[in-house]
Amino acid sequence: MDTTFFVKALGIAFSGVPIALFVAAIALIIAIPLGFIFALLRLQRVPVLYQFVKIYVSFVRGTPIIIQIFILYSSIPLLLTGIFERYNVPIEVYTIHPLWYAFIIFSFNTTAILAEVFRGALQTVDEGQKEAGYAVGLTTFQVYRRIIIPQMLVAAMPNLCTATVNLIKATSLGYAISLPEITLRTKVAANVGYHYVEAYLAIFIVYLVVCLLVEYGFKIMERKLRRYEGGVIC
């Protein structure tokens, strides 16, 4: 065990944290509203779209992320080349930064996961809450915004936390598309002197620390959201 390299590897691994978190954050920003809309489409059984969401969710859940990455990473350039050539867009497809692919891939994946998380959470909110909102003169949008979503979020929190942590860990697969995140950076550094054990241990620790912090953040948020459930407040 080369301690000097291990310390160095820790530093390198940590330097990949911003990019990993950035990808995860963008994926969540896209997936949260989209997943919520998909959950509503499923619950309201909107024809055609409802079937589409169902198939999409089974597709994402039933395949390994690494395969989704390979499929999207190899098909998107082909698709884009065709489009760019037709409309004369002067962009060389193979110079597109892998970050863009990471956004697409992880949003694609997380949206499906969150659609299911929100579907389950929405079902925990009693139908009477909606009726009471309508009865005091709220519009559908206001009912969702002020009554349903705050309650739905409480139920969604534990699964949302799991999904976020899974997403952060899944960004390690970004190394397959040469995304310079935690895993790739450290592995590259380890290649030089074959310090793989130290490198993997460093990566292990960095993910663990990041995920623990995220979990802790969710715990605080959940406690705040849950404040209306029992217990004397004032």
Added chain:
Amino acid sequence: MLTVNNVHKSFGKNKILQGVDLTVNQGDVVVILGPSGSGKTTFLRCLNFLEQADVGTATYDNLQIDLAKASKKEIREVRQKTAFVFQNYNLFANKTALENVTEGLIIGRKMAKEEANRKAQAALTKVGLADKMALYPSQLSGGQQQRVGIARAIVLEPSIILFDEPTSALDPELVGEVLDVMKNIAKEGTTMLVVTHEMSFAKEVANHVIFMDGGHIIEEGSADDLFLRPQKERTKQFLRRVLPEEYNFQI
């Protein structure tokens, strides 16, 4: 104040309402009685568009509406004129008692926050919950929750309040506090349409009692008429089962 004509409603092949008519005058307390499944709750829900009737018209004050195909705007207007008290209270779980009452004022009616708070405090005081305003529904008893539900309705100053079995989900010993509040607001001249199983409330407060069964109004009249001199066999049968023995109606 409220006139309803020929309301029909089916769920699938199940005919729940088969032509119900009703007139409620300003200041009336109208009680609808009937066995479970007689359609009385569905009827009440149709009046506030929580269910959409298949056929039927209604006039709220001067607003005439086709219950079967009202526009979104009309539905909102009706909901501005009416308030609804639910069997399961349906208080907003994520809001305090005070916020439950102000929600319709501030968000539904765009009232300024201070004014809404003032009105809500007055309404909550009226139902005897001046000291519980900051509590969440989960911290209140069933009776207290239902009283918040009533405050949430009266604060809107609606033309009519619709009560859907407001005491059916309560522990027997909590029924009294809710009925007392309802009697008080009835005395103030609030127009009320009440679906209930509380015969004592019907007897003491109602000036018009309706007996429904199988989606029809079987019989209606003053409380005395209906309880002491029922005309229809079905009404007599029902009363025999639910009324305390002190009522000695003739058979």
